[in-house]
Amino acid sequence: xxxxxxxxxxxxxxxxxxxxxxxxxxxxxxxxxxxxxxxxxxxxxxxxxxxxxxxxxxxxxxxxxxxxxxxxxxxxxxxxxxxxxxxxxxxxxxxxxxxxxxxxxxxxxxxxxxxxxxxxxxxxxxxxxxxxxxxxxxxxxxxxxxxxxxxxxxxxxxxxxxxxxxxxxxxxxxxxxxxxxxxxxxxxxxxxxxxxxxxxxxxx
Numbered sequence: 001x002x003x004x005x006x007x008x009x010x011x012x013x014x015x016x017x018x019x020x021x022x023x024x025x026x027x028x029x030x031x032x033x034x035x036x037x038x039x040x041x042x043x044x045x046x047x048x049x050x051x052x053x054x055x056x057x058x059x060x061x062x063x064x065x066x067x068x069x070x071x072x073x074x075x076x077x078x079x080x081x082x083x084x085x086x087x088x089x090x091x092x093x094x095x096x097x098x099x100x101x102x103x104x105x106x107x108x109x110x111x112x113x114x115x116x117x118x119x120x121x122x123x124x125x126x127x128x129x130x131x132x133x134x135x136x137x138x139x140x141x142x143x144x145x146x147x148x149x150x151x152x153x154x155x156x157x158x159x160x161x162x163x164x165x166x167x168x169x170x171x172x173x174x175x176x177x178x179x180x181x182x183x184x185x186x187x188x189x190x191x192x193x194x195x196x197x198x199x200x201x202x203x204x
Contacts (some may be wrong), residue, residue, distance in 0.1 A: 031055040036116065039068075046076035053085065062089045086118040089121040099123045114140040114150050122157055130161035137161065152182035159191050168198035 035052035053068030069086040070081050072158055087102030103120035107113060121136035137158040144150035153176035162171035175192035178185055 013151070032059060044075060046072045046079050046082075049075060050079060050085075053082075053089075056126055057085065057089055057092075060092075060148045062093050065089045078109065080110070081106075081113075084113060087116075087123070088119050091119065091126070094126075096123050096127045099128065112143050114143040114147070114154075118150070118154055118157060119145070121161070125157070125161050125164055128164075130164040133161045134158055148181050152185050152188065155181075156185060156188040156191060159188070159195065163191065163195055163198070164199065168195045171195040171198075 031057035032052070035048055035055050038045065038048035039052050049068050050072040053065045053072065056062075056068060057065035066086055066089045069082045069089070072082040073086075076082075083102055083106035087099045087106060090096075090102060098125055100120065103116060103123065107116050108122065110116065117136040117140040121133035121140070124130070124133035124136065137154045140150055142156045145184040155174045159171040159174035159178065162168075162174065172192060172195045175188050175195060178188035179192065182188070
C-alpha cells in the first residue's frame with residue numbers, strides 16, 4: 001500500500017481563452033463542466049485542453065485526463081506541465097514504466113520542476129527503486145528551499161523510500177522533519193508510526 005503522497009497535479013496555466021464572462025463562470029456546476037465547455041467552444045486551445053485534463057484528473061478520470069494532456073501537447077508541444085501531469089496520471093493508474101518515461105521527458109525539458117521530481121520519485125518507489133527516488137526528493141528540496149509544501153512532502157516521501165530500504169531510524173528523522181513543517185500531514189504521521197514499528201518487527 002502506498003505510504004507516501006503524490007504531490008498532485010501541477011498548477012494549471014489558465015489564460016488566452018477570453019470566451020467566458022463572470023456570469024457564465026458562476027453557472028457551471030464544477031471545473032470539469034466549465035473546461036469542457038471551453039474545449040467545445042475552442043478545441044484548438046491548448047489552455048482549455050490542459051485545464052480540462054486537470055479537472056478530469058482531480059475527479060479520478062485518469063484515462064480521460066491523459067487524452068486531454070495528449071491533445072494539449074499536440075497543439076503546443078512545450079506547454080508547461082502537460083508532460084509531467086500526463087506522467088502523474090499514468091502513475092495513478094499503476095503504469096509505472098510509462099510514467100517514469102514521461103517524467104524523464106518532462107524533467108529534461110524543465111529540470112527545475114520540484115513537483116515533477118517529487119512525483120517521479122514517488123513512482124520510482126512503487127517501481128522498487130527507492131535509491132533513485134531519494135535523488136529526486138533531494139533535488140526537489142534543493143530547487144524549492146523556502147517552499148513549506150514542497151519541503152514537507154519531499155521529506156515525507158524520502159521517509160517512505162527509506163522505509164522501503166528498511167532504514168527506519170533515518171526515515172523517522174525525515175517524517176519528524178515533515179511534521180515540524182506541516183503537523184497535519186497525514187502521510188507523514190502514518191509513515192512515522194510505521195517507521196516506529198519497524199525496529200520491533202525486526203527484533204531491534
